[in-house]
Amino acid sequence: MRGFLLIMKAEIVRAWIITRRYWFRTLTGLVIGYGMFMILIAGFFYSQPAIEKGLNQLDDPTRATNYILGFIIGLFAFGVIGMFTQGIQEMAQTGVLEQLCMSPYGLVTNFLARSVVASISTIFYSAILVYMVVISVGGRLHFDPVPVVTLLTLSFINLIGFGFMIGGLVLVFKQVGQLIIVVRMVLFGLALFAREELLNQGWIVSLLVHILPITDASICLKYVLVKGQMNASGEFVSVFLHPSFFWLVANCVVWTFIGITLFKVMENWSRKKGTLGTY
Amino acid sequence: MENLYKIPQEHTVYLRDVCKTFRTYHFFSIDEETGRRRFVKRKEACAADHITFGIRPGEIMGLLGPNGAGKTTTVKMISGLVLPDRGEVYVDGMNVVKHRKEILSRIGVVLEGTRTSMWPLTPLENLYYYGNLRNVRGKVLKERANQLLDFIGLSEKKDVEVRRLSRGQKQKLAICIALIADPKILLLDEPTTGLDVQSSRSIKDKILELTKEHNRSVLVTTHDMNVAQELCDRIGIINKGKLIACKPTAELLELFSKQIFEVRVDRTPDSSFFDLLPASIRLLEIEQSYEGPVLVLQFPESYEDRSESFYSFIEKCRSHNLQIRSITQKQVNLEYVFLQLTGEKPIQDLANQENGGNVANEGLMK
Numbered sequence: 001m002r003g004f005l006l007i008m009k010a011e012i013v014r015a016w017i018i019t020r021r022y023w024f025r026t027l028t029g030l031v032i033g034y035g036m037f038m039i040l041i042a043g044f045f046y047s048q049p050a051i052e053k054g055l056n057q058l059d060d061p062t063r064a065t066n067y068i069l070g071f072i073i074g075l076f077a078f079g080v081i082g083m084f085t086q087g088i089q090e091m092a093q094t095g096v097l098e099q100l101c102m103s104p105y106g107l108v109t110n111f112l113a114r115s116v117v118a119s120i121s122t123i124f125y126s127a128i129l130v131y132m133v134v135i136s137v138g139g140r141l142h143f144d145p146v147p148v149v150t151l152l153t154l155s156f157i158n159l160i161g162f163g164f165m166i167g168g169l170v171l172v173f174k175q176v177g178q179l180i181i182v183v184r185m186v187l188f189g190l191a192l193f194a195r196e197e198l199l200n201q202g203w204i205v206s207l208l209v210h211i212l213p214i215t216d217a218s219i220c221l222k223y224v225l226v227k228g229q230m231n232a233s234g235e236f237v238s239v240f241l242h243p244s245f246f247w248l249v250a251n252c253v254v255w256t257f258i259g260i261t262l263f264k265v266m267e268n269w270s271r272k273k274g275t276l277g278t279y
Numbered sequence: 280m281e282n283l284y285k286i287p288q289e290h291t292v293y294l295r296d297v298c299k300t301f302r303t304y305h306f307f308s309i310d311e312e313t314g315r316r317r318f319v320k321r322k323e324a325c326a327a328d329h330i331t332f333g334i335r336p337g338e339i340m341g342l343l344g345p346n347g348a349g350k351t352t353t354v355k356m357i358s359g360l361v362l363p364d365r366g367e368v369y370v371d372g373m374n375v376v377k378h379r380k381e382i383l384s385r386i387g388v389v390l391e392g393t394r395t396s397m398w399p400l401t402p403l404e405n406l407y408y409y410g411n412l413r414n415v416r417g418k419v420l421k422e423r424a425n426q427l428l429d430f431i432g433l434s435e436k437k438d439v440e441v442r443r444l445s446r447g448q449k450q451k452l453a454i455c456i457a458l459i460a461d462p463k464i465l466l467l468d469e470p471t472t473g474l475d476v477q478s479s480r481s482i483k484d485k486i487l488e489l490t491k492e493h494n495r496s497v498l499v500t501t502h503d504m505n506v507a508q509e510l511c512d513r514i515g516i517i518n519k520g521k522l523i524a525c526k527p528t529a530e531l532l533e534l535f536s537k538q539i540f541e542v543r544v545d546r547t548p549d550s551s552f553f554d555l556l557p558a559s560i561r562l563l564e565i566e567q568s569y570e571g572p573v574l575v576l577q578f579p580e581s582y583e584d585r586s587e588s589f590y591s592f593i594e595k596c597r598s599h600n601l602q603i604r605s606i607t608q609k610q611v612n613l614e615y616v617f618l619q620l621t622g623e624k625p626i627q628d629l630a631n632q633e634n635g636g637n638v639a640n641e642g643l644m645k
Contacts, residue, residue: 003414010411018399021440095395099456101360103412104383110412274301274326274352274361277390 003105007113015117030125037071037133066226068133072126073221074191077214078184079122080159083115084167085180092174098277107267108260119156142228147239151224154248155217161255162213168266172275187214194218213255216248290333291464291496292357297366299327299352326352328520334496341511342500343617349520350500351391354466358388370464387457391468395453398442402433402452405441406459413460427455431485447478465497471506483510504614518621531616539609542574545602552599559588571604
């Protein structure tokens with residue numbers, strides 16, 4: 001734990017230095033992100049088969065907010081998994097990966113600390129973006145700190161487990177990283193389109209929604225932030241009683257276990273194959 | 280405490296009978312033998328073939344070898360980044376595979392390059408970052424980081440972003456990063472490659488200082504024979520995964536220099552002269568110079584035979600009216616030894632065929 005905190009401290013300092021040193025890049029990133037979201041949201045609605053219907057839908061702030069949030073969660077998932085895929089590839093190319101391996105705390109602790117810091121900053125910038133875009137489309141978010149922070153933490157753990165699994169593959173087969181962009185896109189889509197209504201589409205769809213990472217997290221976050229924890233009958237039902245929440249917790253445990261175990265196995269294998277620091 | 284009794288206690292690093300073969304799979308590649316495309320083809324490359332050597336405290340060991348000989352793999356096996364197929368690697372008496380966590384604090388590695396550091400950060404920030412990763416903290420970290428930058432000559436650049444530094448400065452920083460946890464063992468993979476003379480000189484001086492004054496064990500892999508000759512107490516020559524020589528530098532040079540003589544004469548003798556030479560003398564080559572041709576000859580190793588061969592050679596010169604202008608022992612450098620052993624310039628091999636083989640086969644491991 002001490003090692004984790006020490007690495008996390010080092011990562012926070014590094015991230016802060018880079019953000020401060022390259023402030024113009026940070027700022028333009030936010031502005032471009034805002035513009036991109038507005039175009040994406042508008043484009044999404046305009047590309048509906050019935051353009052007029054779509055135009056009308058744009059006037060539905062709840063639906064727009066639902067998608068905006070989906071985009072943000074999707075991007076978050078895209079980023080976290082990217083840290084394990086592109087991140088490992090880049091680190092292997094620059095030689096940083098081998099230095100991380102020389103840390104007595106091990107690669108898992110290092111990646112965990114790095115991803116926590118990266119995710120905190122992503123969540124911070126995403127929160128700013130969400131509010132800017134939601135205000136622009138006239139929507140409203142129900143920010144309830146306890147469920148939101150809990151759900152974000154669980155979403156992160158959920159993604160980390162999956163990320164470790166993918167990262168393990170990339171450690172051995174570096175070129176797989178290029179293919180995993182497809183997996184990242186799928187995760188993005190899952191976060192975007194996941195909604196409570198999918199759970200009523202038969203047991204196969206329902207099971208898939210529960211097994212796949214990020215879907216339950218996305219459903220829960222949308223339930224809190226967009227619906228304000230109101231069920232179909234308009235009654236307040238805490239998210240902690242929502243079936244997706246229980247699935248999310250189970251999902252976190254299972255994916256984290258599978259991910260970290262596989263990562264350790266693959267790390268060992270990559271050391272046997274000699275592919276740890278090569279690209 | 281496994282196997283401790285078998286490890287020579289004077290060594291901080293010890294490799295015993297280490298083997299490593301890399302296997303790669305190539306899909307839909309054309310078979311060189313049949314010329315037909317195959318679904319999958321397995322290729323094997325031997326990077327370490329029964330390698331055994333040790334490094335003592337305060338010693339700089341050089342590992343020389345052509346590209347792909349297995350030098351970097353050896354360094355990576357010592358640092359635990361690559362696992363050997365068989366054999367054991369010990370650092371400070373501990374098996375690298377079984378006690379990886381413990382040995383990591385004892386080893387500093389600079390792996391082929393300047394990009395170990397994070398370029399958006401300054402040298403000082405890099406050292407703080409890597410210090411935390413290696414469990415060096417607080418006041419100790421700050422003091423050590425500044426001391427290292429002073430020592431290596433980067434203190435003036437400590438607040439400049441790494442991306443703005445020269446290649447030599449980046450390499451110096453990589454050495455500082457390797458030293459941040461104050462390791463007993465330093466592994467340097469081609470530390471002077473691509474550097475100008477001054478930077479290379481400066482890094483060599485610092486490595487010497489680190490080893491001799493701080494009693495560290497250093498393993499240097501290099502292509503640069505001058506670096507190896509100037510820097511290393513002992514040289515290991517590795518080729519196709521095999522350690523073909525491992526001796527103190529001076530002894531290795533001596534082994535190859537004592538039998539070869541350059542005889543400057545007034546004219547190039549005809550072939551009958553060479554036909555009449557005793558079998559113990561071998562002509563290696565004839566060099567042309569302004570002051571006349573130079574016969575490069577190899578004489579027998581034992582003093583008695585060599586003396587006898589000399590007298591005989593001088594008699595033959597007299598009988599052919601060949602004027603001897605000078606006789607000098609050929610001063611071989613490490614490059615010559617290296618080329619001999621790796622078969623790049625095997626004149627001695629050819630010369631020794633009748634004498635029962637290469638001198639390199641005898642007494643090259645110590």
